[in-house]
Amino acid sequence: xxxxxxxxxxxxxxxxxxxxxxxxxxxxxxxxxxxxxxxxxxxxxxxxxxxxxxxxxxxxxxxxxxxxxxxxxxxxxxxxxxxxxxxxxxxxxxxxxxxxxxxxxxxxxxxxxxxxxxxxxxxxxxxxxxxxxxxxxxxxxxxxxxxxxxxxxxxxxxxxxxxxxxxxxxxxxxxxxxxxxxxxxxxxxxxxxxxxxxxxxxxxxxxxxxxxxxxxxxxxxxxxxxxxxxxxxxxxxxxxxxxxxxxxxxxxxxxxxxxx
Amino acid sequence: xxxxxxxxxxxxxxxxxxxxxxxxxxxxxxxxxxxxxxxxxxxxxxxxxxxxxxxxxxxxxxxxxxxxxxxxxxxxxxxxxxxxxxxxxxxxxxxxxxxxxxxxxxxxxxxxxxxxxxxxxxxxxxxxxxxxxxxxxxxxxxxxxxxxxxxxxxxxxxxxxxxxxxxxxxxxxxxxxxxxxxxxxxxxxxxxxxxxxxxxxxxxxxxxxxxxxxxxxxxxxxxxxxxxxxxxxxxxxxxxxxxxxxxxxxxxxxxxxxxx
Numbered sequence: 001x002x003x004x005x006x007x008x009x010x011x012x013x014x015x016x017x018x019x020x021x022x023x024x025x026x027x028x029x030x031x032x033x034x035x036x037x038x039x040x041x042x043x044x045x046x047x048x049x050x051x052x053x054x055x056x057x058x059x060x061x062x063x064x065x066x067x068x069x070x071x072x073x074x075x076x077x078x079x080x081x082x083x084x085x086x087x088x089x090x091x092x093x094x095x096x097x098x099x100x101x102x103x104x105x106x107x108x109x110x111x112x113x114x115x116x117x118x119x120x121x122x123x124x125x126x127x128x129x130x131x132x133x134x135x136x137x138x139x140x141x142x143x144x145x146x147x148x149x150x151x152x153x154x155x156x157x158x159x160x161x162x163x164x165x166x167x168x169x170x171x172x173x174x175x176x177x178x179x180x181x182x183x184x185x186x187x188x189x190x191x192x193x194x195x196x197x198x199x200x201x202x203x204x205x206x207x208x209x210x211x212x213x214x215x216x217x218x219x220x221x222x223x224x225x226x227x228x229x230x231x232x233x234x235x236x237x238x239x240x241x242x243x244x245x246x247x248x249x250x251x252x253x254x255x256x257x258x259x260x
Numbered sequence: 261x262x263x264x265x266x267x268x269x270x271x272x273x274x275x276x277x278x279x280x281x282x283x284x285x286x287x288x289x290x291x292x293x294x295x296x297x298x299x300x301x302x303x304x305x306x307x308x309x310x311x312x313x314x315x316x317x318x319x320x321x322x323x324x325x326x327x328x329x330x331x332x333x334x335x336x337x338x339x340x341x342x343x344x345x346x347x348x349x350x351x352x353x354x355x356x357x358x359x360x361x362x363x364x365x366x367x368x369x370x371x372x373x374x375x376x377x378x379x380x381x382x383x384x385x386x387x388x389x390x391x392x393x394x395x396x397x398x399x400x401x402x403x404x405x406x407x408x409x410x411x412x413x414x415x416x417x418x419x420x421x422x423x424x425x426x427x428x429x430x431x432x433x434x435x436x437x438x439x440x441x442x443x444x445x446x447x448x449x450x451x452x453x454x455x456x457x458x459x460x461x462x463x464x465x466x467x468x469x470x471x472x473x474x475x476x477x478x479x480x481x482x483x484x485x486x487x488x489x490x491x492x493x494x495x496x497x498x499x500x501x502x503x504x505x506x507x508x509x510x511x512x513x514x515x516x517x518x519x520x
Contacts, residue, residue, distance in 0.1 A: 046336070047306030047369045054458065054466040076306070076370075080453045081467060106382065108501055109307045110336075122366065122450050150516050158513045161506025183510040185502040190382050193340045198314065206314040207341060236506025241368055242445040246421025246496025250443040254414045 005031025005156070008082050008091040008120065011099065012042040012075045012112025015060055015068065019098035022141035023130060024066060026148045027095055030156060034091065035068035036082035038075060038112075043101070045112040047119070048074045057081055075116035083123060093155060094120035097130035098144050100137060104169045104223040104233060105189040105215060114167055118239055121165035126155055128165075133227060134172040143175045147232050150181065163238040171227050181232040187222035189215030265291025265416065268342050268351040268380065271359065272302040272335045272372025275320055275328065279358035282401035283390060284326060286408045287355055290416060294351065295328035296342035298335060298372075303361070305372040307379070308334045317341060335376035343383060353415060354380035357390035358404050360397060364429045364483040364493060365449040365475060374427055378499055381425035386415055388425075393487060394432040403435045407492050410441065423498040431487050441492040447482035449475030 007027040011020045015037035027033040039058070056072040069086060071078045075096070083090060099113040108114045117129035128151055132144050147170050160166070167186075171178070193211040200206055215224050223233035267287040271280045275297035287293040299318070316332040329346060331338045335356070343350060359373040368374045377389035388411055392404050407430050420426070427446075431438070453471040460466055475484050483493035 044309040044311045045306070046308040046375065048308040049304040049306070049370055050469060051304045054468045056466055077469070080469065081455060084453050084455050085457070085467065106499065109378070109499060110309055115306065118369070154514045158515070161503055161509045163503045163506065181516045183507055185504070185507065186500055188500065193344050195341060195344050197345070206316055207345065208314045209310060209337070209340065234510065236503040236510060237501045238503035239366065239369060239501070240446055240448065241497045241499070243421055243423045243496040243498035244445070246423065247443055247445065249421045250494065250496060253418045255418070256410050256441045
């Protein structure tokens, strides 16, 4: 028997969300889960970190016999603090989620769930972010749990791509309706914002951010296509943001003054 | 004469920072700057957005005759709100900075400066983030201004790579000492955190994030190499995070159960 695996579990919806409990249950089938998750919802926090004030870390009970902490910082803070002060080293795997809401396509950029997973991968830890397209906190998590089970088994048995990071999104269907699991690229899409203006009781304006996701990418190899056709999407994710094709463009087309 | 260019100027150090004033001065040589910047420092905010409370947008005076606003949100919020409610459409160019501190290598992921620039690029706007390796608010900005001048001239005259986004970092040297401007890839590096534990007057622990940047990437084509050798680094940046080489790895090595 190999040694017990240590699996760091985090998310961005906070330690109280049903999604993280569902993920802890699956992680415990593969090793010893340790939970470090935000003490309040942190959706849309992207890769934010807390620089100007200190962090709190407090033990909480999610399940009997599972080591768990709430942290006052962002999802990325949770991972950094977990590695340095809770685990005193790297876990065998980090799983983030299960997020209540999609992180497909460009949502990967804004997502606290995926940023937590990316932080772990940056530090050299195999890492997976899981997101469900069912936004309800009352959603049945059994399909998501079966998907997480298959993904975690593959990570541990078959290994990971170079960047050690996956973005897994799960359509809002039953296991019977699920068409399968597809390896995909990130669809090119964006949010089109429309801010709604309101006036406060003191006659000053304020603005609510609203918007629609727009995706003109018609590829059948994308995460959006997979999800629209009731497949789970699995996108291998990198954090080298260099646009390599741009290097030759700039070297050929751009000119600087003699000295510079 | 062509029509006057509209140049959106933002940052993450807030509208009060010397860096944004230096950038507005240069932008005004090329067109009409419009400033929408955070009302307080937002370093390390990554690609965070404000979902659960409304935003304020208030006119401020940076320079006579320059339209400028402070915004209560994140750097990304500033760009979204500027496009939708201040400019009522897209500017010809977005410039973010000049940041007081490096955004080279993996700092691009955590940077509010670069996330603001990325948000503009995502929306289809040519966009450049500028950062100075001099962290002091009292720094002489003349080298940075000359670099920004050359970069903006190239963007407007010679065009941009596909993703329309550049990460420009400027070493802390005089113009005489500057060796030139180099087109680079992002160096592979990471932060190694060490949290410092303190005890509050109520006997409870809290943690300050500290850390060191670690870069084992020895390439001479990286932004870190360029900056260490007194060159400006220019990295073309993308937001398609798919690790393409990982697609074939996963398709070949991974296995799912029959049904899924």
